[in-house]
Amino acid sequence: MSDVLIIGLIVAGYILITWLFSLLGNFREIGSRRLFIISLFLTPVMGLAFLLSSQERKIIPYTEKSYKCERCGYIFSESYPHCPFCLKEGFEVALKPVNKFMT
Numbered sequence: 001m002s003d004v005l006i007i008g009l010i011v012a013g014y015i016l017i018t019w020l021f022s023l024l025g026n027f028r029e030i031g032s033r034r035l036f037i038i039s040l041f042l043t044p045v046m047g048l049a050f051l052l053s054s055q056e057r058k059i060i061p062y063t064e065k066s067y068k069c070e071r072c073g074y075i076f077s078e079s080y081p082h083c084p085f086c087l088k089e090g091f092e093v094a095l096k097p098v099n100k101f102m103t
């Protein structure tokens with residue numbers, strides 16, 4: 001066997017192991033593609049550190065029903081008929097329901 005072939009096999013094996021390892025990223029926030037790139041260039045040891053520090057992927061993004069005042073921009077967690085802050089200033093501003101994404 002020539003040296004080039006051995007190096008080629010090591011590289012191919014390394015990429016294969018890295019690819020298999022990167023599949024774990026599918027279950028995490030980091031994602032398999034990013035994990036593959038990190039592992040390939042920074043070794044799978046670093047990839048593992050990134051994998052463990054990354055949050056488990058949330059299937060359903062958690063949204064919170066909120067109500068926003070278009071005038072002052074304040075976001076309330078409860079619904080009011082009018083923005084209490086603007087009401088104090090003499091403005092009757094209806095709150096607009098918004099979905100606030102929690103990350």
Ligand SMILES: [Zn+2]
Nearest residue numbers: 069072083086
């Ligand atoms: Zn307001």
